[in-house]
Amino acid sequence: MAYDAIASVIAILLAFFLFDTELHLTLQTFERFKNTWYIYLLTSIVVFYLIGFYDQMWAYASGVTYLILVAGVTFQMLLSLIITQIIGQRLPFQVYIVYWFLLFTAVAAIRFIYRLTRSKNVLSRLYRDNRKFSTEPVIRVMIVGAGMAGSQLVTELQRQNKRIPLLAVDDNKLKQTFKVNGVPVLGTRHDIPDLAKEYRIDEIILAIPSASSKNIREIIEICQQTKCDIKIVPFLSNAVEGRSDIGEIRDIDIQDLLGREPVILDTAGISEKLKNKKVLVTGGGGSIGSELCRQIASFMPSTILIFDIYENNAYSLQLELCRDYPFVKTQVLIGSVRDRERVDEVFKIWKPDLVYHAAAHKHVPLMEDNPCEAVKNNVYGTFNVADAAGKYKAEKFVLISTDKAVNPTNVMGATKRLAEITTLAINMKYPATTFACVRFGNVLGSEGSVIPLFKKQIQTEKRVTVTHPDIKRFFMTIPEASSLVVQASCFAKGGEIFILDMGQPVKIVDLATDLIRLSGYEPNVDIPIQFIGLRPGEKMVEELFLDEETIQTEHSEIYILDQINTTEMLEQEWKHLKKLIKCPQNADELDQHMQELIHLINPKAAQ
Template structure:
């Protein structure tokens, strides 16, 4: 009812404005006096008013002048007013021409401009009046002052969005852009006042409350640099997600969020050959061991999107497997999914699973991975990462899997801890099997992934929540990082490219100082490092390096068609000899864990427990 009354009111108002517009056009045409209008012209005015009223009201309806929300009027609504005025006056001109009605042709040109002014003016005047009453223009209300970084399309959209949502009580007051040509200009009424070098100064001068980085197309390196500058202010820093995260590519204030560590450590989007991956996975039975873990669960998510014939989640921990199962069934209702609770150490159980389901592709992500825990429990690392991997590899070979892809780690290179050493043996198993099996065995080696279970970032977040201190082992320790989705995308691409025997090495980008990572996380949490939250150095833990390596010296490296994936030169490993060494290891760990650790140096000659490794220098 309220809507109908508004439409009726606008229609009546427009009828009055149409008549006024036509009369004003005659006055302007005849020097401001009706007395100057000749009788042959004046006699037609009443009929012309009736025709103009009918034609223009119909045009206004056609161009949706009665269905727009004028309190949010913008460029779209203005263009509709102009188009409606142009179309209706063109019709009037055509009518006069066809009926030979004596009317000066210039009347309709004048009327067009008056129509735009009075019809549009009333509507936009309502919006301005409404904002003035609400205090949005006069700043009667207390608002937060916003600095936008990026005077492009995203910045322009956000300015409009803030104005459309006065309930947010946020006012864009200044723009920052590195483009010299934009300096001193205004974007939607907001001045571009400087470049990134001026952020700290302007934030202080303008008393800025919040800074929004509004450059969705910017690479992670630029975002990191901008955040570093902004962190020197007292402002809250937020970000508009990247174009890859803006699924529908629409800009809105609802999509502005806090900066997270992935924004600072992320890299350029991965270029994938989805057709190649699809051909590798589609309509095949795929098994993921450790399918409930950080990497395994993401593998399951992405594999499900490529329409496998069947996806088998294998995990020893039922809660994780259950959660992933429910998520996949919700997001992929047509997916044929099997969830198996099993331990890869139990050969008979694995054989039964392979016999029943006949997986064609195996992603082996099950492993013990926590360096300090495995240093304290070396036999468990050996049982899971070596004996378990051997069991899965033997089953894949025995039951004719087409391809076997193992998830490895940079800690397998020149290992200084038992976890890395066991993963190196797992790589050796894969390369040895590839020499004699019809199954294509490959491994994919990469560094740390952001946010994985037990990684440094969740630990730092918990320490910050508890008020600190944040513990860093050494001020110079560095690590490579990539996001879990990126790592898994590259694993799938490498798996699709595999021919057998390769160890694929992922480009991990630039190394990150863990100390800098800790400081950034503290700042992202709204605290000041060493003031609100202390950072303490605890010393390197047993088996820990200052930096990790991705290649053995003798491996070398080859490029692939994907610039993020490389292939290490295969090293010869004799399966028969390796089996004998593993059997000896089985006998040793029964009686003496430390002796087993020492025997690992026989299998992996470059494994050292001393501080003499290159990574510790």
Template sequence: MSPFFTGYSFIKLMIASLVLLASHHFFAYIFNLYHRAWEYASVRELIAIFKAVSASILFTYAFNFIFLNTSFIRLMIITWMMHLLLIGGSRLSWRVLRYRVIDRDSRIQDLKSTLIVGAGRGGSILIRQLLDTPAMGMKPIVAVDDNPTKQKIELNGGVKVEGTREDIASLVKKYAIKKIVIAIPSLSKQKLQEIHEFASQTHVDVLIMPNIDDVLAGKLEVSQLKKVEVEDLLGREPVTLNAKEIFPQIKNKIVLVTGAGGSIGSEIVRQITNFDPKEIILLGHGENSIYTILEEMSQISNGVKYVPVIADVQDRKRMFEIMKNYSPDIVYHAAAHKHVPLMEANPSESIKNNIFGTKNTAEAAINANVKRFVMISTDKAVNPPNIMGATKRIAEMIIQALDKRTDSTTLVAVRFGNVLGSRGSVIPKFRKQIEAGGPITVTDERMTRFFMTIPEASRLVIQAGALASGGEVFVLDMGEPVKIVDLAKNMIRLSGYTEDEIKIIFSGIRPGEKLYEELLNKNEIHPDQVYEKIYLGKATEVDLNYLIDFINEVVENRDYSSLIQFVNQPREK
């Protein structure tokens, strides 16, 4: 035996070995090496191994130097290298073995060859997920990215970037691509539309991955891919709310939402939940819709109390009782009849619900000293040729008139156009028609409408309410109007069909409909924004007593056309 391994040096070496063994187990525990899924090992796991091994070697070296008066420097370096090689290699072998099993499973399963749009963080995470999860049924083959510095690079699993969005069609043909996934979660709506134009020309399924921040926060899984919907293409960049203005008004407050089971009302409930109210009163006429939103919100552990109230805003006594019993600080009034042709056929119901229901709710709120009352209005209140629009304009006038009569309650109205995906929108109707094999019915080739997503509309309503000083009619910037026929064509393409397969027919304008909607008439235009995408309308005011007397006369004589003439006649501002 070499003299190096005899006597006192041998004892020191044995002590050092025991210290190294103990310290390695200690630091392996500290850096969580014993509780990792090594079949999913990545750079993060390698860094953990490096830290644990380096810490144990440094600790052993320090122990030797201080207590044994020796160092074994070269031996420590060799030991460090061998530990990294053996420990790292043994752990990563699980990853290698798993990939071989996955490769074998991939050959067994009929995985769809997939093109990834985006070679950034989102694309890399998605490719890894697809490789690790054959159950998703997709195999990443090639990627594209508009960034010149990413061309020709290889991502996870050898997926190569072979061009830009303009090369999508040729790559689909070259690699027999069956699916395209847009993996740029931070993509602007405009860029998404541009990329989708290239992808949709290939007539293969186009999917989009969820927001990367939601993935990293654990709210969504990378595997939760979805088809690109018309809402994704027509939606706009989200507005950042001024939380400093909104939080003091809602935090620890009692909020009442009428029409809480509807598309807008339920989304307002979801949005205001983020501002920590004490209690939200879910008021609605339909028990099923209120039950649905109550069940949804009850699943969220946020300390907010949700109270379901079944009531009709037309019941004046009931509304006064509710306001008195719950003493809300804020009321969002979303309950209304909104369907134009139906209200043309039932004008008295539109008057009772939209006019007297609003008056009942607002006066009940004033009586209960509610601090803020926000009414949801519509672009159909501008120059309305129909009963529904006329009743909503009258409701705006009532809100303005009542605001002049009280100092305790701030009353405002917020006006916007159609919301994407609401139950009254054309989009659900078009979807059903496409599912049935067509045709899609569009009233007129020239018809246009303003569109906004439900979350955006609800956020802007909350922001407008926070800006209110009293009596305003806020108008939300709806962007550019969309031709309904173009919307139908987009939905046909998104559903994987052509216009030859799903026909579009024109049925003619229905009673009360307009070809074009407006958000403000020429007498109401106020060009300056009071907040991003929020304008202040110069809506004219009318004496409340005169207004109610006139409406009662309309109802008594059933002279509903005079209601439309009344709201459309010019008035002095």
């Protein structure tokens, strides 16, 4: 600040000198300078402060930052001109033009020098590294991608001491003769092995956020021919949303290989539905429930109610939400959806406007062994929460369902189908409340899913087990699924089953192969893949719907199931549901009911 103020005074003095072609100051000119110098000093301090000059991180300056600099100098010059004219100390306009150039040069130069100083001299660091003069290890880096992300990454690495970007590769032939912030582009992806050897590269960083999963997979396979560590930069869309930064270099994750496009939401429409509302999320401490809470909180509801039987996860989530969204009231409510009295108590006291029902038992093999518990939690629990939502006049109830509810061949799938039927039936009972279901497939990284299981097997057992070489599943990330659930809920008008576009199913054996390679091993060489056979109730391929037609909503990744069930069929299923809600203690009797229901929903399953 002091430098800028002094620079403004010196700049106006030099402008006097430069404008005077005789190279001497007349008495009148000197008097004008003596009477106005403080104006330039004060206006520079005030304008530069108000325009945010001193809030900028000049070591990370970009084009926008320098535009702020141009605007600041321009406003300061104009304000000085106006004030001097008002007080009668007129100067020729040419003086102000010269003054502007001198002041801009002065304030820009010092900041540019500062940026260069902070960035340090990359060549000298490389020189020290080559001669082992450096006391700290320096990682020699190759960057894949010479676009915007690659350019930003080079700039970021040049500010650090840990990594030195030596070269970049890009498949665009037009970029081969260019440099990215001083780093040469020396080849394409196919040159990676040779270049890595020639330049003794330690680490390869992928900086191509827009690349498809197929391209990412191909590039990784080429990189694995080297002995280099392989990293990736986050999606630029995440950086824009403030969720990540271009400098947050991380290991390749299985999600990078599945490659789904970032979800585009109608944020204005969602905000209109959620702002200032009380939102209850059952199973709020779980994988899907907790992410729902995070995303809902970003739309500024008045209150988020985290209902869960497990207090540790719920408490951790509450602390996170209070930190990230301090203006949203967050309340943890401990209880089970199976406890009708507790559920009624929660609705009576808090009267939530919106309900997202994510609480459920989801493990197929465990539910085969514990069918009664599956019915209590998934069917009776859904009935309790949905009925309370209608009874206490909540605006909307949304059931989180699964693709295993389609054509169910196992207890878990059947109970989730029953949960859907429950929701549709209660929708007819309480017309004041909107009831809907959202159905999707597997989510990556959820507790008990195949990804954490494979990672643990690779680390501890040095083997991976897959039930069948041809088994396939749909996959979606937890944030993607949660965001689409929130979006779909805004479309609900009552009685719909929404289906999320899961893309193409993925072979589980391919998933296992990718994870093994990402862990630095070779499949069936270092880590064997063993096929152990299908588990009870497990299907080769999951479906999101049967022969029913689907209707696309306003969102390209959300569909509505045009159900072929007649009212008579729904009533028939509802009779079976009532028998199951009573949940007899005799396991054999319950199993018989389950088999009858599975046969009713899917006759082929009972054959």
